[in-house]
Amino acid sequence: MVEKKIGMAVYRRDLSPVLAIFRLVPEPGSAFPEYAAGQYIALRREHCRLTKKIARPDGRFEYIPDLDENGNQKRGAVTHSYSISSAPYETREHGYLEFYVILQMHETGVPGRLTESLFQLDPLEDNKIVYYSRIAGEFTLERRAKGFRNVVFVGTGTGLAPFASMIKQLDYEAARGEPTKTRFTLFHTNRGVQELGYHNELTAIQNAKRFDFVYVPTISRPAAHDHHHDDVGKGRANNILRSVFGMPSKEVELLAEARSRGENVAEMEQAVQRLVPAQLPPHVSANQLRERMTPEDTVILTCGNPDLMIDIAKVGEANGIRVEREEW
Numbered sequence: 280m281v282e283k284k285i286g287m288a289v290y291r292r293d294l295s296p297v298l299a300i301f302r303l304v305p306e307p308g309s310a311f312p313e314y315a316a317g318q319y320i321a322l323r324r325e326h327c328r329l330t331k332k333i334a335r336p337d338g339r340f341e342y343i344p345d346l347d348e349n350g351n352q353k354r355g356a357v358t359h360s361y362s363i364s365s366a367p368y369e370t371r372e373h374g375y376l377e378f379y380v381i382l383q384m385h386e387t388g389v390p391g392r393l394t395e396s397l398f399q400l401d402p403l404e405d406n407k408i409v410y411y412s413r414i415a416g417e418f419t420l421e422r423r424a425k426g427f428r429n430v431v432f433v434g435t436g437t438g439l440a441p442f443a444s445m446i447k448q449l450d451y452e453a454a455r456g457e458p459t460k461t462r463f464t465l466f467h468t469n470r471g472v473q474e475l476g477y478h479n480e481l482t483a484i485q486n487a488k489r490f491d492f493v494y495v496p497t498i499s500r501p502a503a504h505d506h507h508h509d510d511v512g513k514g515r516a517n518n519i520l521r522s523v524f525g526m527p528s529k530e531v532e533l534l535a536e537a538r539s540r541g542e543n544v545a546e547m548e549q550a551v552q553r554l555v556p557a558q559l560p561p562h563v564s565a566n567q568l569r570e571r572m573t574p575e576d577t578v579i580l581t582c583g584n585p586d587l588m589i590d591i592a593k594v595g596e597a598n599g600i601r602v603e604r605e606e607w
């Protein structure tokens with residue numbers, strides 16, 4: 280039976296004002312259920328600021344703060360699923376679950392209900408998180424990647440979470456004399472270097488060479504202070520993948536298609552001008568990466584931004600490679 284339990288956030292590391300890694304320990308006297316890397320759990324906070332859906336004059340919907348008769352935003356419980364970014368061995372050894380979470384922001388500037396509350400967490404004071412005692416999900420290596428010689432992970436933003444769990448677990452197993460024979464490649468993009476969660480850990484795992492793992496971190500909005508990180512490439516994960524296969528960026532492709540249809544392309548031209556061109560980190564070449572993505576024995580697992588996942592699936596299809604997505 281699934282039970283509602285009250286855990287405690289015992290650790291929080293802010294990677295930016297809108298991105299954090301935090302650890303949750305279970306209700307006193309209990310332990311989290313066993314899980315496989317790639318699975319998720321439902322978390323809940325009780326006093327979230329609630330929103331309501333309204334129709335805009337153009338027929339589209341938006342969510343705005345839900346106010347009571349005194350003009351105060353109503354409060355209530357909100358529950359959502361979160362992929363677990365700790366490895367199963369870490370939970371077994373230390374008891375906690377770890378998460379890599381972004382503060383949701385609606386177009387209107389209203390923060391997401393649960394993440395706003397999670398970002399108020401303070402390990403010393405306001406640290407209670409309700410969770411459900413069931414860990415679920417089919418986005419695991421067993422279910423999505425069994426039998427493939429090459430497994431390619433493409434994580435955008437916090438979509439890294441399930442892959443961080445998998446890579447840490449594989450490294451742990453390799454260190455204990457059970458190295459996988461599968462070749463793993465991880466593409467991860469976030470805005471800046473500080474936001475590349477698990478960057479040092481993943482780099483260390485790659486360099487330790489306990490199993491065949493190549494890590495391809497890139498940033499999509501490089502700032503001046505990012506330039507001294509010469510182990511990180513540039514561009515969004517979908518465009519990096521496109522560049523490996525010699526395909527144009529998504530934005531350039533959309534512009535060409537719109538031009539051929541004779542459409543107004545002013546906005547698309549601006550998007551192409553703003554584009555950060557795809558550039559791989561110096562330790563890998565497109566040739567090396569292509570060699571690790573032979574269509575007949577490769578599967579791409581992707582997680583994160585839904586639009587980018589659609590494009591990644593398109594790249595996979597264009598190159599005859601199977602793609603598996605985690606739907607958030």
Ligand SMILES: Cc1cc2nc3c(=O)[nH]c(=O)nc-3n(C[C@H](O)[C@H](O)[C@H](O)COP(=O)(O)OP(=O)(O)OC[C@H]3O[C@@H](n4cnc5c(N)ncnc54)[C@H](O)[C@@H]3O)c2cc1C
Pocket residue numbers: 319329330331332342357359360361362363378379380381382383385390391392393394395437440606607
């Ligand atoms: C399997 C799974 C794993 C996930 N893992 C992660 C993870 O590791 N890290 C991570 O950062 N996120 C993850 N997510 C996303 C996460 O579950 C939440 O959706 C996200 O954090 C936003 O929650 P929120 O309450 O802050 O935003 P919300 O307030 O729920 O807003 C999110 C969207 O919901 C809609 N919405 C807003 N208000 C309402 C309302 N009143 N009623 C109905 N809909 C509304 C809007 O479309 C809005 O854009 C995962 C999702 C799934 C399904």
